[in-house]
Amino acid sequence: MTDEDPEASEALEPAEGDGAGAAETDAPGLEMMLHYLHRSRGFDFSGYKRTTLGRRIRRRMQLLGVKTYAEYVDYLEVRPDEFPQLFNMILINVTGFFRDPAAWTFVRTLIADRFAAGNKPIRVWSAGCASGEEPYTLAMILAEVLGPEKYSDRVKIYATDVDEEALAHARLAAYTPKAVEGVPPDLLEKYFTRSSAAYVFNKDLRRAVIFGRHDLVQDAPISRIDLIACRNTLMYFNAETQTRILNRLHFALNDDGILFLGKAEMLLTHSNLFVPRDMKLRVFGRTKGRARERTLPTEDLAASTDASADERAQLHRAAFERAPSAQMVLDNEGIVALINHRAAHLFSLTPQDLKKPFHELEVSYRPAELRSGLDRVRKERRPMHLREVERTLASGEKNYLDIEILPLLGENGAVIGTQLSFTDVTEAHTFQAQLRKAHAELETAHEELQSTSEELETTNEELQSTVEELETTNEELQSTNEELETMNEELQSTNEELQAMNEELRQRGDELVEVSGFFGSVLGSLRSGVVVLDRDLLVRTWNPRMEELWGVRADEVDGRPFLTLDIGMPVEEVARAIRTSLSTGEDAERVVECTNRRGRAIRCRVSVTPLRTEPRKGVTVVVDEISP
Numbered sequence: 001m002t003d004e005d006p007e008a009s010e011a012l013e014p015a016e017g018d019g020a021g022a023a024e025t026d027a028p029g030l031e032m033m034l035h036y037l038h039r040s041r042g043f044d045f046s047g048y049k050r051t052t053l054g055r056r057i058r059r060r061m062q063l064l065g066v067k068t069y070a071e072y073v074d075y076l077e078v079r080p081d082e083f084p085q086l087f088n089m090i091l092i093n094v095t096g097f098f099r100d101p102a103a104w105t106f107v108r109t110l111i112a113d114r115f116a117a118g119n120k121p122i123r124v125w126s127a128g129c130a131s132g133e134e135p136y137t138l139a140m141i142l143a144e145v146l147g148p149e150k151y152s153d154r155v156k157i158y159a160t161d162v163d164e165e166a167l168a169h170a171r172l173a174a175y176t177p178k179a180v181e182g183v184p185p186d187l188l189e190k191y192f193t194r195s196s197a198a199y200v201f202n203k204d205l206r207r208a209v210i211f212g213r214h215d216l217v218q219d220a221p222i223s224r225i226d227l228i229a230c231r232n233t234l235m236y237f238n239a240e241t242q243t244r245i246l247n248r249l250h251f252a253l254n255d256d257g258i259l260f261l262g263k264a265e266m267l268l269t270h271s272n273l274f275v276p277r278d279m280k281l282r283v284f285g286r287t288k289g290r291a292r293e294r295t296l297p298t299e300d301l302a303a304s305t306d307a308s309a310d311e312r313a314q315l316h317r318a319a320f321e322r323a324p325s326a327q328m329v330l331d332n333e334g335i336v337a338l339i340n341h342r343a344a345h346l347f348s349l350t351p352q353d354l355k356k357p358f359h360e361l362e363v364s365y366r367p368a369e370l371r372s373g374l375d376r377v378r379k380e381r382r383p384m385h386l387r388e389v390e391r392t393l394a395s396g397e398k399n400y401l402d403i404e405i406l407p408l409l410g411e412n413g414a415v416i417g418t419q420l421s422f423t424d425v426t427e428a429h430t431f432q433a434q435l436r437k438a439h440a441e442l443e444t445a446h447e448e449l450q451s452t453s454e455e456l457e458t459t460n461e462e463l464q465s466t467v468e469e470l471e472t473t474n475e476e477l478q479s480t481n482e483e484l485e486t487m488n489e490e491l492q493s494t495n496e497e498l499q500a501m502n503e504e505l506r507q508r509g510d511e512l513v514e515v516s517g518f519f520g521s522v523l524g525s526l527r528s529g530v531v532v533l534d535r536d537l538l539v540r541t542w543n544p545r546m547e548e549l550w551g552v553r554a555d556e557v558d559g560r561p562f563l564t565l566d567i568g569m570p571v572e573e574v575a576r577a578i579r580t581s582l583s584t585g586e587d588a589e590r591v592v593e594c595t596n597r598r599g600r601a602i603r604c605r606v607s608v609t610p611l612r613t614e615p616r617k618g619v620t621v622v623v624d625e626i627s628p
Contacts, residue, residue: 029069030054036073041083043162045090047217047241049479052486053090059490060089084165094489095130097137097182099231100263103281104137107260110277111227112145114256119154122146125225125252126159127216128233132170132209133179135159138229139205140187148204158222160214167211173201216245221252228253231282232262232489235482239475246273250286259284265482326422329408332415334358334374346422367391368403370420377405378415388429400429529623532611537562537578540618549604549623551597568595574606574621581608581619591626603627 030053034045045053057072064082066072076082098104115122122142126135135157143151161167180188180199192199214222216233228249234242249259250273259274261282274284320327326343330336336356339349347363358364359371368389377384386403393399401422408417523530523543532541539562542554550567562578563571570592577588588608596602607622 026069030057033057033069033073036076040076043087044215044218047237047244049236049238049483049486051483052236055487056090056490057086060086087163088165094232094492095133097133097180098184099134099182100281101182103260103263103283104141106278106281106283107227107258108141108145110258110283111141114258115142115154115226116145119150122155122227123222123225124155124157124227125222125229126157127214127228127230127249129159129161129167129170129211130163131166132159132173132211133175134229134231135170135209135211136173136201136205138227139209140183140191143191143205144187151208152204155208157209158225159209159211160222162213162215164213167213171211173206174198175201216248217241221248223252224254225252225257226254227258227260229260230262231260232265232485234265235262235485239479250274253286255286255288257286259286262485323421325424328358328363328420329417330358330374330420331417332378336361337417343422346424367401370403370405373405374418377407377418381407381409381415383407388425399424399426401425527624531562531621531623532618533562533578533621534618535582535616537575539565546623549594549596549625568597569604569606569623570594574608577606577608578619578621581610582616585610585616596625 027050030050034053038044038046057069061067061069061072064072064075066075076086124135124138124142126138129135138157139151139155142155142157146154159170161170174195175192175198177199180192183192188199191202191205193202194200216230217237230249234245237245253259258277261284263282265282273287275287277283277285320329320338320340323340323342326346327338327340328336328343329338334357336354336358339354343349347361349361349363353361358374364371368386373384373386384405386401388400389403391399391401402425404421404423406419406421407415408419410416523541526543526545529546529549530541530543531539531546534540539557539560542552542557544554547553550565550569552565552567557565563575565571573590573592577590580586581588587610590606590608592604592606594602594604603626605624605626607624609620609622610616611618611620
């Protein structure tokens with residue numbers, strides 16, 4: 001679609017005071033008209049913008065000279081052949097190959113990234129395809145990206161529209177030289193065949209394109225689509241209908257699908273459905289829906305009851321070794337029985353420390369006194385917890401440990417040992433310290449914030465009001481932009497009609513010039529003087545022989561009254577013959593004595609013939625010099 005000149009589009013509106021202008025303010029009449037179209041022909045225009053519909057219908061009414069919507073309904077009832085003309089006026093089919101080339105280049109890049117690899121079927125939907133240029137553009141791009149063989153195997157393009165006449169044109173796949181001007185020359189040569197009067201699209205690519213009638217508002221969407229092109233179609237619908245259509249397009253797209261819109265369609269109020277891939281070029285991705293919940297089979301992680309004691313020991317040791325914290329196990333005598341890898345690394349323990357009494361190791365008293373705790377756990381058979389114990393490393397840095405001492409009970413309930421777990425909580429401790437510091441800073445700033453809170457609240461109310469106004473303005477601007485785009489397409493359609501009329505007028509003008517030259521040659525070749533007079537006896541034609549007889553040029557007498565000419569002919573006597581011929585419609589003839597341009601007396605025969613028109617609009621006067 002091209003940019004629109006709002007001033008130029010005013011030419012589409014009826015002049016003030018005519019019948020179509022009177023219909024402009026007849027909102028009930030327009031609704032009655034739309035209800036009639038729905039009832040009689042099944043076209044539901046309830047979701048279309050009223051300004052666009054009213055303007056297009058009024059223009060058709062203006063061409064027919066119909067003044068009101070009620071009169072137009074009567075006209076349609078007695079002339080059913082008018083319906084196609086009306087629908088063609090309403091359903092503006094302005095389209096073209098590779099409209100907005102930059103946007104198509106970006107879409108081609110996405111198609112290459114998304115579909116070039118693999119053999120998965122590719123489903124494409126061109127919604128509002130008009131006369132087919134857009135789906136055939138998609139076909140060329142996919143063929144270029146995939147190659148002809150993979151294109152034939154993988155691609156299906158569904159091209160839909162509500163206009164049956166446009167779909168019939170699209171199925172022919174034949175386009176005028178002007179229509180294919182947007183196709184790059186290399187693709188034109190590769191994918192089109194030139195016939196006598198048209199360019200015909202490649203049959204192999206055409207087989208993958210399926211055309212069908214589909215109403216975006218009423219019909220169910222096509223599903224499992226990878227790419228939807230719906231360009232400059234939404235702008236004809238009101239906001240509510242746009243939302244309903246966008247929900248359907250969201251349902252139709254696969255999770256990683258692509259939505260390609262026209263440049264007037266913003267999707268500003270539907271960000272929950274689509275995310276922009278390139279807002280300027282109006283290319284969007286589908287927001288993924290909530291992930292499906294999956295039920296996984298439950299696996300028994302415990303050892304089987306018939307496993308051997310050695311296998312169970314190995315399992316317990318493996319679990320102990322993979323524990324996320326540093327752990328040690330002491331027997332009931334306080335001898336070190338097990339040390340996992342994390343504990344050995346944390347406290348620099350070696351295999352030689354196994355079987356040693358725990359109280360001989362540095363970890364028993366540094367970073368915390370644990371020996372008395374071990375005795376208490378064994379006696380009370382209850383776990384003990386130490387939180388954020390500070391430990392200074394050899395480098396001088398500090399870390400913090402949560403220490404847990406657990407009693408290990410045998411099958412008879414007696415204590416058979418203890419387990420120590422050391423969890424590094426340095427990061428949590430640091431975070432808590434930072435949090436406490438931040439809290440203190442927040443407490444300090446609280447009074448200042450409290451004092452400005454009321455001002456912010458007042459400002460927020462003002463901003464909220466401003467935002468609402470801006471949102472309203474933005475919606476109005478978007479609606480206006482879509483309306484301008486609509487009017488631009490109407491103007492483009494009208495311009496094409498005017499170009500066709502201008503071409504016809506130019507041809508007729510050339511024919512007229514040729515005919516005029518022919519008759520001028522005929523008049524110039526006559527040996528008789530010829531003058532053509534209109535009904536008011538003004539000179540309209542004066543041939544060269546008349547110039548030769550009387551010495552007066554054609555440009556000197558053109559448009560002048562014949563009776564006032566100063567020539568050597570008795571014009572009053574000739575005038576009587578002219579008036580007789582005009583009144584009776586019969587030829588008249590006189591022989592008169594004249595004086596030619598050299599002053600010599602001559603005799604002339606003057607023949608007067610009326611022009612064969614109703615009413616008679618003039619006469620032809622032929623002057624022949626006769627011998628004395």
